Amino acid sequence: xxxxxxxxxxxxxxxxxxxxxxxxxxxxxxxxxxxxxxxxxxxxxxxxxxxxxxxxxxxxxxxxxxxxxxxxxxxxxxxxxxxxxxxxxxxxxxxxxxxxxxxxxxxxxxxxx
Amino acid sequence: xxxxxxxxxxxxxxxxxxxxxxxxxxxxxxxxxxxxxxxxxxxxxxxxxxxxxxxxxxxxxxxxxxxxxxxxxxxxxxxxxxxxxxxxxxxxxxxxxxxxxxxxx
Numbered sequence: 001x002x003x004x005x006x007x008x009x010x011x012x013x014x015x016x017x018x019x020x021x022x023x024x025x026x027x028x029x030x031x032x033x034x035x036x037x038x039x040x041x042x043x044x045x046x047x048x049x050x051x052x053x054x055x056x057x058x059x060x061x062x063x064x065x066x067x068x069x070x071x072x073x074x075x076x077x078x079x080x081x082x083x084x085x086x087x088x089x090x091x092x093x094x095x096x097x098x099x100x101x102x103x104x105x106x107x108x109x110x111x112x113x
Numbered sequence: 114x115x116x117x118x119x120x121x122x123x124x125x126x127x128x129x130x131x132x133x134x135x136x137x138x139x140x141x142x143x144x145x146x147x148x149x150x151x152x153x154x155x156x157x158x159x160x161x162x163x164x165x166x167x168x169x170x171x172x173x174x175x176x177x178x179x180x181x182x183x184x185x186x187x188x189x190x191x192x193x194x195x196x197x198x199x200x201x202x203x204x205x206x207x208x209x210x211x212x213x214x215x216x217x218x
Contacts, residue, residue, distance in 0.1 A: 035208075042199060042208040090156065102146065104156035 004093050006105035013081050013112050021076040021110070025093030026103045031055070032074040033102070034066060037088040049074055078110075086112045116140045117202050119209035126216050132187040134212045136200035139181065144203040147174050147185050149196045150211070159185070161203075190216045 005024045013019050025032050031050045035043035045058035049068035063079040072093070078085055088109050092102040117138045126132050136145065144163040150156045160167050160174040162183070167174050171190075176183040187194055197211040 042210040044208070102158060102161075104148070104158060106155040 004091060004103050004105035006089075006091055006108050008108060009106070010109045011111070013110065015081055015083060015112055017081050018077065018079045019081060019110060021078075021089050021091075021108045022073070023076070023091035023093075023105055024073045025091075029093035029095050029103065030072050031094045032068055032072065033092045033094070034074070034076045035090040035092070036060070036085075037090060037107070038084075039087070043090055046076065081112045083112050086110060117200060117207050117209040119198075119200055119212050121212060122210065123213045124215070126190050126214070128191060128216055128218050130190050130216075132190050132194075132214065132216075134185045134198050134200075134214070136183045136185070136209055137181060138183075138200075138202050138207070140202060140207065141181075142202040142207075145176055145183050146201040146203070147183075148199040148201060150199060151196045156199075159198075163203075187214075192216045192218050 004026050007022045023032055033048040034046040036046055037043040046060050046064055047057040047066055048055045049066055052068045065077045067075045076089060088107045090104055090107045092104045094102045120135050144161055146161045147159040148156050149159050159172060162174055162176050164176060164178060171188045173186040183200060185198060195215050197213050199211045200209045
């Protein structure tokens with residue numbers, strides 16, 4: 001089975017630009033969650049997608065949006081980038097249900113200058 | 114107040130020391146994950162447990178659901194164990210802030 005793959009691994013963007021981050025879920029998983037981890041902090045939940053619909057959202061503004069595709073891969077889009085958006089963005093896939101573990105990707109490190 | 118609290122925040126140990134990292138949570142959860150995050154960001158899921166104890170190699174994780182407490186133990190620690198260890202409550206994954214472990218040779 002393949003793990004969770006995120007792309008790109010590193011990215012530099014300018015303030016005000018838009019960015020799209022991608023995540024392919026582990027085979028057999030139907031749920032994808034996205035997290036933002038600022039330097040020195042624990043990951044913060046952005047949102048979760050299940051069967052192509054948003055299934056929960058953390059305290060992030062609407063300029064953070066996402067998509068899930070029929071193959072359960074997912075995108076995180078951030079519009080109007082701000083300097084504070086610089087962080088490691090992690091995605092984790094799982095099979096919906098309380099007893100299934102999560103598989104994490106290695107993350108995309110976004111730097112906004 | 115974070116719903117998931119870890120202690121200590123930072124831990125420095127000598128090689129071969131027995132290490133314990135603690136996690137307490139204030140919300141009801143059905144299961145808890147222990148994650149290991151190496152410099153550069155890659156995360157490895159170590160354990161998911163909902164009761165009792167799990168062991169994998171030199172790592173042991175325990176949980177007491179009634180007391181809302183979990184511990185991660187590392188026996189015979191090694192410098193390659195140096196990483197940030199994060200406990201995470203099941204659900205929308207409520208993360209602790211992590212314990213940064215440095216094991217010196």
